[in-house]
Amino acid sequence: MPEQVHERWPRYAARGLLYALATLGAILFMGPFLFAISGSLKSAAEIHVFPPSLLPAEPAFGNYARVFDLPGVYFARWYLNSLIITCASVLGTVVSACAAAYGFSRFRWRLRDFFFIVLLSTLVLPEEVVIIPKFLLFHYLPLALFGHTWIDTWWPLILPSWFGGGAFSVFLLRQFFLQVPRDLDEAAVIDGANSWQILWQILLPLAQPALATVAIFSFLTHWNDFFHPLIYLSSVESFPLSVGLRWFQQAANDPSEPRDHLLMAASMLMVLPCVLIFFTMQRYFVRGIVMSGIKG
Amino acid sequence: MPSQPLTDRLRSAPAPAHRRAALSLRAREELAGWLWTSPWLIGFFLFVFGPMVASLYLSFTKYAIGSTPQFIGLGNFVRALSGKDDLFWPSMGRTVEYALVMVPIGIGLSLLAATLLNQGLKGTAVYRTLFFLPSLTPVVAAAVIWRWLYQPDFGAINWLLWELGVDEGPRWLTTPGTALPSLMLIGLWTTVGGGAMVIFLAGLQSVPRELLDAAAIDGANAWQRFRNVTLPLITPTIFFNLVIGIIAALKVFALAVLATQGGPNYATWFFNLHLYNTAFQFFEMGYASALAWIFFLLVVSLTYLNVRWSRSWVHYEGGERA
Numbered sequence: 275m276p277e278q279v280h281e282r283w284p285r286y287a288a289r290g291l292l293y294a295l296a297t298l299g300a301i302l303f304m305g306p307f308l309f310a311i312s313g314s315l316k317s318a319a320e321i322h323v324f325p326p327s328l329l330p331a332e333p334a335f336g337n338y339a340r341v342f343d344l345p346g347v348y349f350a351r352w353y354l355n356s357l358i359i360t361c362a363s364v365l366g367t368v369v370s371a372c373a374a375a376y377g378f379s380r381f382r383w384r385l386r387d388f389f390f391i392v393l394l395s396t397l398v399l400p401e402e403v404v405i406i407p408k409f410l411l412f413h414y415l416p417l418a419l420f421g422h423t424w425i426d427t428w429w430p431l432i433l434p435s436w437f438g439g440g441a442f443s444v445f446l447l448r449q450f451f452l453q454v455p456r457d458l459d460e461a462a463v464i465d466g467a468n469s470w471q472i473l474w475q476i477l478l479p480l481a482q483p484a485l486a487t488v489a490i491f492s493f494l495t496h497w498n499d500f501f502h503p504l505i506y507l508s509s510v511e512s513f514p515l516s517v518g519l520r521w522f523q524q525a526a527n528d529p530s531e532p533r534d535h536l537l538m539a540a541s542m543l544m545v546l547p548c549v550l551i552f553f554t555m556q557r558y559f560v561r562g563i564v565m566s567g568i569k570g
Numbered sequence: 571m572p573s574q575p576l577t578d579r580l581r582s583a584p585a586p587a588h589r590r591a592a593l594s595l596r597a598r599e600e601l602a603g604w605l606w607t608s609p610w611l612i613g614f615f616l617f618v619f620g621p622m623v624a625s626l627y628l629s630f631t632k633y634a635i636g637s638t639p640q641f642i643g644l645g646n647f648v649r650a651l652s653g654k655d656d657l658f659w660p661s662m663g664r665t666v667e668y669a670l671v672m673v674p675i676g677i678g679l680s681l682l683a684a685t686l687l688n689q690g691l692k693g694t695a696v697y698r699t700l701f702f703l704p705s706l707t708p709v710v711a712a713a714v715i716w717r718w719l720y721q722p723d724f725g726a727i728n729w730l731l732w733e734l735g736v737d738e739g740p741r742w743l744t745t746p747g748t749a750l751p752s753l754m755l756i757g758l759w760t761t762v763g764g765g766a767m768v769i770f771l772a773g774l775q776s777v778p779r780e781l782l783d784a785a786a787i788d789g790a791n792a793w794q795r796f797r798n799v800t801l802p803l804i805t806p807t808i809f810f811n812l813v814i815g816i817i818a819a820l821k822v823f824a825l826a827v828l829a830t831q832g833g834p835n836y837a838t839w840f841f842n843l844h845l846y847n848t849a850f851q852f853f854e855m856g857y858a859s860a861l862a863w864i865f866f867l868l869v870v871s872l873t874y875l876n877v878r879w880s881r882s883w884v885h886y887e888g889g890e891r892a
Contacts, residue, residue, distance in 0.1 A: 289691075292686060292689050292691060293691060295686055296686050296687075296691055296697045299683060299686065299697070299700075299701060300697055300700040300701065302759075303700055303701050303703065303704050303759070303762075303763055304700050304703070304704075305726075306704070306715055306716065306719055306726075306759065307703065307704070307707075307715075309715075309719065309726045310715045310718070313718065321724070322723075322724050323724070324723060324724050324729065324732075325729050325732065325733075326724060326726065326729055370609040370610065370613070371610075373606050373607070373608075373609050373610075374606065374607050374609055374610035374611075376606045377602075377603050377604070377605070377606030377607030377608075377610075378607060380606075381599050381600075381602050381603030381606065382599060382600070382603065383599070383600045383601075383602075383603030383604050383607075384600065386603060386607075389607070389611070389614075392614065393610070393614075396614070396618055398813070398817055398869065398870075398873055399618065399866075400817065400820075400821055400865060400866060400869055402821070402842055402845055402862050402865055402866075403621075403622060403625060403862045403863065403865065403866040404617065404618060404621035404622055404625065405621075405849070405862070406621075406625055406628065406849050406855050406858055406859050406862060407620070407621035407622075407624035407625050407628070407859075408617060408621050409849075409850075410624070410635070410855070411616070411617075411620075411621065413635075434613060434617050436609070436613075437609050437610065437612050437613025437614075437616065437617065438609055438610030438611075438613040438614065439610075444610060469602050469606070494706070497708065498708035498709060498710075500708075500709060500710055500824045500827075500828075501823065501824065504827070504846075505846075505850055515708075515710075516708060516710045517710075519710045519711065519714060520710055520827075520828055523714055523717070523828070534718055534721075534724075537714055537718070538714075538715065538718065540714075541710075541711040541714045541715055542711075544708055544710065544711045545706070545707050545708065545711050548706040548707070548708065549703065549706060552702075552703075552706055556699075559768075560768055560772075563765045563768040563769060564768065564769060564772040
């Protein structure tokens with residue numbers, strides 16, 4: 275009987291197979307990274323040698339500094355732009371999602387449940403459907419109000435985050451606020467606390483893990499965002515890293531002076547903050563992903 | 571009683587003297603609710619609902635930015651569906667092909683990876699981190715890295731093939747036959763170890779140990795335990811990953827812009843690339859809005875069908891939907 279044969283399989287052989295599979299997976303996932311890191315440390319001459327060496331003959335750490343002062347590539351500027359745009363968006367997301375989550379979780383108001391369903395349904399709304407009118411809005415509305423367009427500025431990238439910060443953030447914080455017993459705020463109300471004080475002194479200190487999760491995911495979303503900067507920005511100096519790296523990639527096609535090693539270094543520099551955040555805040559990560567999966 | 575809102579308790583208080591205070595408290599609660607939620611409400615009407623209505627209107631017009639929209643009825647939809655736009659159906663086809671590979675293979679591999687991580691192997695945390703790291707990579711960085719791996723003369727992939735005896739490997743991203751599969755591989759690399767795997771892992775960890783032990787005592791082998799105990803219990807997570815995975819795959823855009831520019835010969839010209847190009851390269855905002863609505867209807871109807879279909883195979887504990 276096949277089951278019997280299977281059960282009689284020596285346990286160490288089955289275990290060994292599992293380890294082999296897991297290791298194969300790790301190699302497949304990490305291989306491209308390791309090859310890119312190795313490439314980022316090679317010299318211009320070494321990068322176009324076939325067969326490629328696994329490790330650079332002499333690690334050229336200078337490549338990482340070189341990325342920042344290449345003519346026509348404003349890497350330092352893009353890095354700073356990305357940091358500013360991302361931090362401004364994260365702040366907006368956390369502040370406005372907290373407010374909305376508070377409104378959805380702690381007060382009874384007409385249409386609340388209706389709007390909560392609306393909020394949940396925007397989770398699956400593709401941004402592509404609204405992007406054209408949003409583009410027109412950011413062009414014509416500031417033009418009418420202030421006399422100049424907001425296209426090719428950072429406003430369209432940052433401002434939407436200050437109005438709710440996305441359904442996922444609101445949803446996650448609301449679930450968290452709902453877990454905090456209402457007895458706590460009722461006691462505070464009796465002591466004369468207003469709704470600001472309840473949010474600030476009771477809910478937010480307890481919700482710190484949820485706030486961290488929202489901030490992390492918001493950071494990654496905005497740091498990695500390629501679609502919106504591509505549509506709204508045209509001046510190279512105002513680019514964040516995502517569209518900047520693409521600019522660099524397309525500018526580097528001159529075969530007489532290979533730049534692949536510098537492109538690899540630039541990519542690694544872009545990945546770096548994401549990896550750092552992951553390693554310092556791993557538990558919030560898993561919590562956030564799992565929360566997104568249990569909303570039902 | 572303790573979890574009941576304060577206003578309820580006040581309202582149920584019999585003394586008529588409290589009544590006026592309770593009413594005004596109720597009104598204040600109503601107002602506070604609207605005020606606290608107002609950032610999101612404004613954002614919803616300004617950046618979601620308003621634009622949706624606007625793009626629906628624009629989809630019935632001919633509109634170049636700067637001009638006045640000109641109503642043309644169903645003209646844009648006819649242009650798309652009748653094939654007068656000779657990139658509409660091919661781009662739809664590419665996108666569906668991409669999703670048909672990404673969704674089943676992606677979900678299957680994510681589940682396999684999660685199952686491996688749930689075996690109590692030593693060093694599981696390390697394996698999990700290594701599996702997860704690619705999903706953190708910004709798509710731009712992933713495209714730059716993989717373009718170099720696919721580079722036909724010095725790239726890692728053709729080098730591996732050369733070691734295996736293939737003298738001249740394919741020109742991966744510049745040959746129509748290999749460009750799409752090449753992008754699929756990048757897509758799998760960035761998604762398999764990511765959110766779907768973590769969600770599966772949480773699902774697997776919530777399968778009660780006793781059920782698996784009981785099945786083992788009854789003589790079920792590892793595959794039978796997985797097939798008949800674990801799999802039915804994790805159908806809700808499979809369903810969730812399916813819904814999210816389909817939408818994510820249909821939205822494929824940045825990868826093609828960065829790695830192939832939609833080429834060669836439109837082999838990776840995905841639907842959203844077509845939409846982007848129509849709107850922001852040719853500035854045909856009316857026709858592009860029609861494309862956007864076709865895409866939206868596709869996503870909504872697939873999600874709806876998915877939810878309908880899920881009733882026949884998704885098992886919710888306690889027999890009710892979560």
